[in-house]
Amino acid sequence: MSSAIQQPRRKSFRETQFEVREEAILEATNRLLATRGYEAMSMDEIAADVGVAKGSLYRHFDSKEALAAAVMVRLLRRTRAALADQQPGLPARARLEALLRWTLTERLAGGVPQLPSGSPSLQQALLAHRDYMDELMELSESVGALIRRAKADGELREDLRDEFVLYTLYARSCDPTLDFLKAGGSMSDEEIVDQMVSACLNGVAAGRD
C-alpha cells in the first residue's frame, strides 16, 4: 500500500489516515445500526468496534444523531447509484422491480440500517438534516417518475396513489417479515427476496401466478 499513485494533489498521510478512519466509523455504525438499531447502539460500542477512543468519534461527527445521519446519507447515495446504474432502456416497471430486489438483497446481507420509524428522536433529527433530506428528495423524485411512467405503460395499478406505491416500496426494505423469515431459517435469502418481490407486485391472493 506504500506505493504512491501519482495524483494532481496528493493528500498527506494524516489526511488519508483520517478519511480511512472515518470510513471505518461509518462502516461500524452502519453494521450496528442494522443489527441493534439506533437507540440500542451506544457510542461506546461504536468506538470499541472501530478500535478508537470514544472521544475521538466527536472529532469526526458532532453527535450520535449526526453520525447516524451520515450513515443514512451514504445509504441513500448507494441506492441512487444502484438506480443510476440500471440500463436506461429498461421499462419502468422492471426498473422498480430491480430496485426493490436490490434493496431487499442488501438488507438481508446485513448492510442496511433501519431507516424508518425505528426511532422517533432520530426521525426528528433527520428531518432537520439538510443533506439527508436532499438525498431523500432526489431519490423520491426518481422513483416517483418511474412510478408515473410505469402507470402510463399500463404496468402499475392506476387506482393506487403514487405516494402509496412509493411508500410501499420504501417500506419493504424495513419489513420485519424479512427478519422473522431469516430468523426462522427455513428459507434461503434468495427465496425470501423472490417471495417478497412477487407478493409486493402481485399480492398474496390467488389468481395470476
Added chain:
Amino acid sequence: MSSAIQQPRRKSFRETQFEVREEAILEATNRLLATRGYEAMSMDEIAADVGVAKGSLYRHFDSKEALAAAVMVRLLRRTRAALADQQPGLPARARLEALLRWTLTERLAGGVPQLPSGSPSLQQALLAHRDYMDELMELSESVGALIRRAKADGELREDLRDEFVLYTLYARSCDPTLDFLKAGGSMSDEEIVDQMVSACLNGVAAGRD
C-alpha cells in the same frame, strides 16, 4: 355507579379501585407505546399521564418491560376476540381480509402499539414472557389455519409459504406506510386502509383490479 349489582363475591372498594387504576395505566401505556414507541416512552411520562406517582407503577408491574408486555398481551387478546367474533360461515379468505382490515383500522385510530422489531431489548423480553408467547402462539395457530384453508379453497397463492403469508399479514399492522400517509394528510383513513388491504392481496402491479 354506586348502585351495587349483586354478584357471588362482591369485590371490595379498594380492589376495584386498584383494578381501575391498573386499567388506566395500561391504557396510557398503550397510547404512549403507539405514539412514541417503547424506548422513547418513559415511566415518568406514563405516571404523569395517569396522574399517579412513578413508584406506584411498580406496585402494578415489576418493570417497564413487564408493563409493555402486559399491553401487548391485551392487544393480542383483543385481536383474538375480533377473530372469534367473525361469522363462522365466512370463507377463510374473507376472514383474513376482515382481520387485516380490523387491524389497520385499529392502528390508524391510534390504538395499536408498535409491536414488532421496534425495540430489540423489548423483543428479547417478550420472547421470555410466558403469557405473551402463549397468546401469540394461539393467534398464529388460528391465522395459520385460515391461511391453509384459504389455500385449499384456491383463494391464496400456493407458491407462497404459509409463514411468509402469516408474517406479511402481521407486518402490515406496523407498516410505516400507514404513518407516512397519515402524516401526509392527503388520504382519509378509510382510503388508506382500502389501498393497503387491496395492495396486500392483489399487489401493486396492474392486471386484475
Added chain:
DNA sequence: GTCTATACTGAGATAGAC
C-alpha cells in the same frame, strides 16, 4: 487528532414514611 478521565443528564428502579 487521539487518548484518558470526567462532567452531566435522563431514566429505571427502590426505600421509607404515611
Added chain:
DNA sequence: GTCTATCTCAGTATAGAC
C-alpha cells in the same frame, strides 16, 4: 398501596494532557 425522595447506572458529550 400510594406518595416523596433517592439510588444507580448507562450513555452522551466535553476537558485537558500528549
